[in-house]
Amino acid sequence: MDVADLRRRVAANDGWYHTIELPGGVLTPGQVDLRTSAPKLLPQSLGGQRALDVGTFDGFWAFELERRGATVVAIDVAELDHAQWPPLNRPRLLRQAADWNMQLGRGFAIAHGALGSSVQRVISDVYDVTPETIGGPVDVVFAGAIMVHLRDPVRALEALLGCLKPGGQLIQMEHFSLRNTLLSPRRPTGDFQPLRSEFNWMLANLSLLKAWPWAAGFTDVQRIGFLRPPSSNPMTGWYVGLRSRKAA
Numbered sequence: 001m002d003v004a005d006l007r008r009r010v011a012a013n014d015g016w017y018h019t020i021e022l023p024g025g026v027l028t029p030g031q032v033d034l035r036t037s038a039p040k041l042l043p044q045s046l047g048g049q050r051a052l053d054v055g056t057f058d059g060f061w062a063f064e065l066e067r068r069g070a071t072v073v074a075i076d077v078a079e080l081d082h083a084q085w086p087p088l089n090r091p092r093l094l095r096q097a098a099d100w101n102m103q104l105g106r107g108f109a110i111a112h113g114a115l116g117s118s119v120q121r122v123i124s125d126v127y128d129v130t131p132e133t134i135g136g137p138v139d140v141v142f143a144g145a146i147m148v149h150l151r152d153p154v155r156a157l158e159a160l161l162g163c164l165k166p167g168g169q170l171i172q173m174e175h176f177s178l179r180n181t182l183l184s185p186r187r188p189t190g191d192f193q194p195l196r197s198e199f200n201w202m203l204a205n206l207s208l209l210k211a212w213p214w215a216a217g218f219t220d221v222q223r224i225g226f227l228r229p230p231s232s233n234p235m236t237g238w239y240v241g242l243r244s245r246k247a248a
């Protein structure tokens, strides 16, 4: 492997979302560094299991699942603009995306090649994902930092439930409102953000984040822990890890 060439290709992509360690000591300059979060949320070993990473972006979670032995499929929309961003601020979003020169799939391809990864990246909206579109049902679904971007989180979670084998698990890492969690520890509430945000629909409190998978038909929804990954992203803040199951 030509490390100098890899460094050049990494530097030529100015829209990295994930910090990813590549061979030769090359580190991608991501907005979010999840390296210390992964061991807190993912099982140590996933040998012989199939996994799905939802909204993979540069693929950090897909590569972490693969590193633990899983056969991994990763889904994302084709272009940033294909997600369900709130219409009011869409022109601002498109200007910002152009300024950032952000292209979904470009970072993933660089990291995938450098790591010699076998992760299969499939273009699919989370609402449309089925076992057929990802080559069969999976044992584990990882869905990170995506609920806040969806108009209908429960419909998306229903689609993910449909991709799991009986007894399979969903692992989530989601941004949440600390303030609304303290104000309403037991009542699901959401902060509706499309009037001010380009990206966000509903910033949930912890109770709402846990209510969504229950409402979609998951069982045994559990909090794994709170996380605050290093980040230069406007989404900097508190995240929670959750684990839910599909009934066996």
Ligand SMILES: C[S@@+](CC[C@H](N)C(=O)[O-])C[C@H]1O[C@@H](n2cnc3c(N)ncnc32)[C@H](O)[C@@H]1O
Pocket: 032, 054, 055, 056, 057, 058, 060, 061, 075, 076, 077, 079, 080, 083, 084, 104, 124, 125, 126, 127, 143, 144, 145, 146, 149, 173
């Ligand atoms: C904030 S990034 C999170 C990336 C990664 N999942 C993580 O946890 O670090 C959101 C990702 O979800 C993707 N996304 C947004 N809406 C989506 C949808 N409706 N279907 C599939 N992917 C979507 C975006 O394209 C982007 O890759």
